[in-house]
Amino acid sequence: xxxxxxxxxxxxxxxxxxxxxxxxxxxxxxxxxxxxxxxxxxxxxxxxxxxxxxxxxxxxxxxxxxxxxxxxxxxxxxxxxxxxxxxxxxxxxxxxxxxxxxxxxxxxxxxxxxxxxxxxxxxxxxxxxxxxxxxxxxxxxxxxxxxxxxxxxxxxxxxxxxxxxxxxxxxxxxxxxxxxxxxxxxxxxxxxxxxxxxxxxxxxxxxxxxxxxxxxxxxxxxxxxxxxxxxxxxxxxxxxxxxxxxxxxxxxxxxxxxxxxxxxxxxxxxxxxxxxxxxxxxxxxxxxxxxxxxxxxxxxxxxxxxxxxxxxxxxxxxxxxxxxxx
Amino acid sequence: xxxxxxxxxxxxxxxxxxxxxxxxxxxxxxxxxxxxxxxxxxxxxxxxxxxxxxxxxxxxxxxxxxxxxxxxxxxxxxxxxxxxxxxxxxxxxxxxxxxxxxxxxxxxxxxxxxxxxxxxxxxxxxxxxxxxxxxxxxxxxxxxxxxxxxxxxxxxxxxxxxxxxxxxxxxxxxxxxxxxxxxxxxxxxxxxxxxxxxxxxxxxxxxxxxxxxxxxxxxxxxxxxxxxxxxxxxxxxxxxxxxxxxxxxxxxxxxxxxxxxxxxxxxxxxxxxxxxxxxxxxxxxxxxxxxxxxxxxxxxxxxxxxxxxxxxxxxxxxxxxxxxxxxxxxxxxxxxxxxxxxxxxxxxxxxxxxxxxxxxxxxxxx
Ligand SMILES: Cc1ncc(C[n+]2csc(CCOP(=O)(O)OP(=O)(O)O)c2C)c(N)n1
Ligand SMILES: [Mg+2]
Numbered sequence: 001x002x003x004x005x006x007x008x009x010x011x012x013x014x015x016x017x018x019x020x021x022x023x024x025x026x027x028x029x030x031x032x033x034x035x036x037x038x039x040x041x042x043x044x045x046x047x048x049x050x051x052x053x054x055x056x057x058x059x060x061x062x063x064x065x066x067x068x069x070x071x072x073x074x075x076x077x078x079x080x081x082x083x084x085x086x087x088x089x090x091x092x093x094x095x096x097x098x099x100x101x102x103x104x105x106x107x108x109x110x111x112x113x114x115x116x117x118x119x120x121x122x123x124x125x126x127x128x129x130x131x132x133x134x135x136x137x138x139x140x141x142x143x144x145x146x147x148x149x150x151x152x153x154x155x156x157x158x159x160x161x162x163x164x165x166x167x168x169x170x171x172x173x174x175x176x177x178x179x180x181x182x183x184x185x186x187x188x189x190x191x192x193x194x195x196x197x198x199x200x201x202x203x204x205x206x207x208x209x210x211x212x213x214x215x216x217x218x219x220x221x222x223x224x225x226x227x228x229x230x231x232x233x234x235x236x237x238x239x240x241x242x243x244x245x246x247x248x249x250x251x252x253x254x255x256x257x258x259x260x261x262x263x264x265x266x267x268x269x270x271x272x273x274x275x276x277x278x279x280x281x282x283x284x285x286x287x288x289x290x291x292x293x294x295x296x297x298x299x300x301x302x303x304x305x306x307x308x309x310x311x312x313x314x315x316x317x318x319x320x321x322x323x324x325x326x
Numbered sequence: 327x328x329x330x331x332x333x334x335x336x337x338x339x340x341x342x343x344x345x346x347x348x349x350x351x352x353x354x355x356x357x358x359x360x361x362x363x364x365x366x367x368x369x370x371x372x373x374x375x376x377x378x379x380x381x382x383x384x385x386x387x388x389x390x391x392x393x394x395x396x397x398x399x400x401x402x403x404x405x406x407x408x409x410x411x412x413x414x415x416x417x418x419x420x421x422x423x424x425x426x427x428x429x430x431x432x433x434x435x436x437x438x439x440x441x442x443x444x445x446x447x448x449x450x451x452x453x454x455x456x457x458x459x460x461x462x463x464x465x466x467x468x469x470x471x472x473x474x475x476x477x478x479x480x481x482x483x484x485x486x487x488x489x490x491x492x493x494x495x496x497x498x499x500x501x502x503x504x505x506x507x508x509x510x511x512x513x514x515x516x517x518x519x520x521x522x523x524x525x526x527x528x529x530x531x532x533x534x535x536x537x538x539x540x541x542x543x544x545x546x547x548x549x550x551x552x553x554x555x556x557x558x559x560x561x562x563x564x565x566x567x568x569x570x571x572x573x574x575x576x577x578x579x580x581x582x583x584x585x586x587x588x589x590x591x592x593x594x595x596x597x598x599x600x601x602x603x604x605x606x607x608x609x610x611x612x613x614x615x616x617x618x619x620x621x622x623x624x625x626x627x628x629x630x631x632x633x634x635x636x637x638x639x640x641x642x643x644x645x646x647x648x649x650x651x652x653x654x655x656x657x658x659x660x661x662x663x664x665x666x667x668x669x670x671x672x673x674x675x676x677x678x679x680x681x682x683x684x685x686x687x688x689x690x691x692x
Contacts, residue, residue, distance in 0.1 A: 033605045034532030055533045057502035058469055086468055089504070124449060126399050126427070128467045265682075295682045300667045302398050302449025307664035307686060 001185045007177040009151035009184045010040045010116075013158040014078065016188055018048050024162060025070060026053045028063055028080030028116075037082055038118060038177055064090035067113040067167075068097045076162060081117040084171070085128030090115065091136070098167040099142030111167045114158075119147060120212050120262055121309060122175035124302040131299065132211075132263040137169050138240040138272070144193060145240040147171040149214040151182040153237060156191030163190055173212035180215075196243035198250065202230035205319045206250040208273060209260040210236040213310060217260050220315035229323050239269055247273060248281050255286035256322040262309045265293040287325035290318040345545045348569050349559035353617045355625025362568040368632045374415055374563050375627060376641060378407040378620050381431040383645040384440055387653060388447065392598045396657065398449045401428045405561070405593030408619035409525045410495065411435055412566030413586075416574050417493055422479050424463040424472040424494040428525070432495060433458055440652035445659060452662065469530075470500035473509035473522065480518030480583070491519045491577045493570075499530025501544050507551075510585065514552035517582030521573045522548070524585070525560060527592035532605035548585030560588030561619040564626075593618065663687065 004012070017024045026041055026048075032055040035042030045053035056063050060081055067077040081087045098111045121130030137145045146161055146168055148154035154172070161168040173180075199214065200221055209217040214235055221231040232250050236242055251257050257277060259270035270291040277289050292310040299308055350365070352358050364370055381403055391397035403410060410431030417423065417436070425432055430443055438458040446453025446465060454464040466472035476494035483490045500506050501524050513520045524544050528535050541547065548555030558569040566588055573584035591614040595602045602611075627633035665686040668675055675683065 029530070030532045032532070035604070037531070037599070055537050057538050058499035058530050058533070059502045059504065061504055062502075124398055126447070126467055127465075295667065295686065296679050297668050297671050297682075301446075301451055303662060304664055304667050305449075308667065 001183045003181055004151050004184050005178045006148070006151045006154045006173070006180040007038055007040050009155040009182075010158055010172060011042055011044075012184065012186055013155045013162075014041060014044060015047065016186060017076075017078075017159060017162045018044065018052065020188060021076060023074060024052070024076045024078065026078050026080070027056050027066060029056060029058055029082050031055060031080050036080060038174070040116070040172070041080065060086050061089035061093060064093035064098065064115060067115065068093055068101065068111055071098075071111045071113040071167070072101065072109045076112055076114075078114045078116060078162060081115060083125075083129045084117045084119050084131040084133065087115070087117050087131075094137070094143060094167070094169070095140055099140050102166065103142060110165055112165050114161045114168045114170050116158075116170045116172060118174040118177070119171035120174050121299055121305045122212065124305070125174075127301055130305060132261070132294070134171055134239055135263060135267055135269040135272075138269055140240070142166065143240055144168040144238065145171065146193060146238050147173065147211040148237065149173065149176070149211055149235050150180055151184050153191060153197065153235070155184045155186075156189060157193065157237065159188065160190035160193045164193060168193075171211065175212040176215060194238045194241050194243060196246040197235040197237055198232065198246065199235050200231065200233040202232035202254065204229045204231065204254055205256040205258060205322055206232045206234060206247075206254045207258050207260060207315065207319065208234045208236060208247065210239065211262075213260050213262050216310060216312045217315060219312045220319065223312060223316050224319055227320070229319065231319060242273075244276055244280075247276065251277055251281050252284045255284055256319070256325075257285075258290045258292060258315060258318045258322060260292045260310050260315055262294045264296050265291060266296050268293050287322040290322055292318050343546065343549045345543050345549075345555055345557055347557045347559070348565045349562050350564045350568070351562045351622055351626050353561070353622055355622055355629055357626075361564060362571070364567065364571065365564055368630075370415075371564075371623070371627060372632060374411055374567065375620070375623050375633070377411045377415075377431065377435055378563065378623070379641055380645045380648065381407045381411065381434060382620060383642075384430065384434070384443075384649050384652075387649045388444065389598060391444070391653065396448070397444060398447050399597050399599050400447045401597045402594045403428055403431055405614065405618050406525055406527050406588075406590040407431055408563035408566050408623075409523070409560045409588040409590055412563045413493060413495065413523050413570045413588075415567055416570035417491070419459050421491045421493060421574070422459070422461050422463070424476045424479070424492060425465060426469070426472070426496050426500070427465045427467050428497070429465075429495045436462060440649060441656040441659070444652065444656040448656065450659070450662060452659075470496055470503035470505040472496070473500070473503075473506045474512075476520050476522070477509040477513045477518055480513060480520035481516060483519050484516065489578050491521060491574050493521045493523065493574070495523045495525065497530060498524055498526040498528065498535055498538055498544060499533065500524065501547060502538050507547070510548065510551035510553075510583070513583040517580070519577040519580070520583045521570070521577055522583065522585045523570075524587050525590055526587050527590045529592050529596070529606070531596045531600060532602075543587060545585060545587040548583075551583075551585075553583045553585065555585035555587065557587045557589060560590035561617045561622060563619055563623055590619075591617065
């Protein structure tokens with residue numbers, strides 16, 4: 001066990017996967033000698049060579065398409081997209097190929113690839129570096145969409161993603177790459193995909209979030225505890241397919257739910273969860289489901305980005321309101 | 327390269343291509359071949375020189391601001407000042423510039439105020455609402471994605487029979503993107519008035535050119551799109567300007583697109599977020615300093631008695647003053663109110679989002 005940051009845990013999982021399985025290939029822009037712009041692939045090229053850790057030309061569609069071809073050949077490619085804002089050219093490959101080659105070929109060809117990319121705002125980065133469009137990806141059948149919120153889960157979930165026989169988009173919460181620290185044991189053990197983690201148990205209200213926003217969500221739970229409100233905090237962790245059982249179980253217990261995400265509100269993944277609860281658990285609700293989200297506008301650059309993102313205050317207010325409702 | 331030859335088997339040659347390299351000034355400022363006509367215009371050469379010096383002092387200040395927490399990530403032009411300045415100098419104000427994120431020299435030449443550039447890199451969208459030509463595009467951060475826009479702009483010019491040219495700047499890394507190939511292909515099909523310029527500074531962050539392409543030149547990529555690609559010495563502003571002048575004139579004249587590969591070297595880190603010592607040798611960088619464009623043009627100008635030490639000192643003081651004044655205006659810019667993030671989202675903000683705007687303004691919640 002040693003204490004490390006989230007990005008170090010990613011690096012550790014990548015190294016472990018490459019060590020364990022010669023089919024694992026890491027590819028992307030600047031992943032080689034530079035070790036990635038966030039240092040997630042630091043040291044890998046020195047250790048595993050430039051055939052298995054390759055700097056690609058600057059072309060994101062290429063990176064995702066190469067992964068599809070390599071994966072169909074039985075390799076386990078892990079592509080890195082430098083920022084989520086540059087992932088959009090990959091949508092063609094993800095929608096038309098990665099996610100459906102198994103289905104199209106009726107199981108003859110498969111696509112065990114991982115596409116990693118930093119997710120979210122809050123690091124005062126330039127334009128197009130602060131995207132959180134996970135809902136777009138979670139809309140694609142056949143894909144898995146995973147986002148860890150701690151070093152330990154980053155390590156275990158990334159190993160799971162790499163070993164999974166289907167394509168996974170692995171979103172890495174940029175804002176807590178270095179801010180989140182925790183004990184990680186390099187035991188090669190994967191965590192389960194498609195399972196939500198209950199980070200804190202509570203009776204009065206369920207707070208559901210993922211990625212970096214769990215920081216504010218946990219802080220909100222602390223603040224609510226001071227007022228005598230016990231919040232249950234669920235880290236969804238896998239958005240596609242997601243753990244409906246844990247969500248519904250928690251809401252059945254608390255009767256109240258606040259969903260927190262930094263992505264814009266309309267069509268965000270919170271809408272999916274709210275719809276699930278409305279369909280399946282309406283009678284257990286003591287208050288309307290609330291969403292605390294980014295606003296329905298373009299993510300602003302550094303000067304205003306903090307105003308876009310859900311604050312602890314907004315989460316607390318929504319949870320308090322739900323508790324006061326009945 | 328012999329390895330690239332295929333056995334000809336007596337088959338006829340159906341096409342042959344060549345790529346030319348243009349250079350006038352040697353690194354020491356001496357002349358390699360007869361200069362183009364514009365080079366007899368001392369005022370023009372001096373104005374190119376002044377623009378490059380201004381750009382370098384602006385860059386230096388911007389990095390200082392970033393290091394002291396008053397600016398966000400910033401990309402300097404160190405070593406490639408001649409490209410953006412030389413290219414922009416051949417454009418008319420009614421032409422349209424489509425820059426990358428490293429083309430401040432072109433923006434400044436076209437009338438963008440330095441404080442507007444700082445505002446953008448300081449994380450404020452108002453920097454994009456600049457004083458340059460109103461139809462110019464803003465900085466483009468997603469690499470290469472502005473190239474198709476250039477083809478679209480060129481198409482509009484052609485459709486309306488306007489004698490205007492779209493000029494698109496990007497890096498060597500960008501030439502690997504489909505966006506750039508697709509744009510060039512379309513421009514070639516329709517013989518559009520577009521000039522594509524690749525500043526080949528040898529690096530895309532840590533990725534060297536040899537991992538970007540198997541080609542001897544980037545210029546030859548134009549050949550596959552059906553138009554002329556030329557390589558120029560991008561540290562020789564006379565060569566850049568000459569190539570740009572010719573390309574822009576041909577495009578304006580209806581002869582179709584051109585591609586210019588400007589060979590240069592990125593003497594600085596990729597941006598203020600980068601540490602190039604992780605991936606390249608300092609000795610390589612040092613060796614490239616002897617080619618840099620400002621000293622080269624200065625040596626030429628001084629040799630021609632077009633420039634003196636006194637003028638150099640005056641220019642340094644002038645640039646310092648201009649940059650400091652711009653920084654003052656930048657730092658004094660009124661902060662934006664949070665709700666302005668909804669401004670210019672749509673021509674008219676739909677009522678469903680107006681409530682969110684009010685929440686941000688502190689006028690009740692959603
Ligand atoms: C589509 C896209 N992918 C990745 C990035 C991250 N990135 C920013 S600049 C850069 C390298 C660009 O190299 P080049 O085109 O040679 O231009 P230069 O920076 O050298 O001027 C990369 C990978 C980006 N901005 N856009
Ligand atoms: Mg470059």
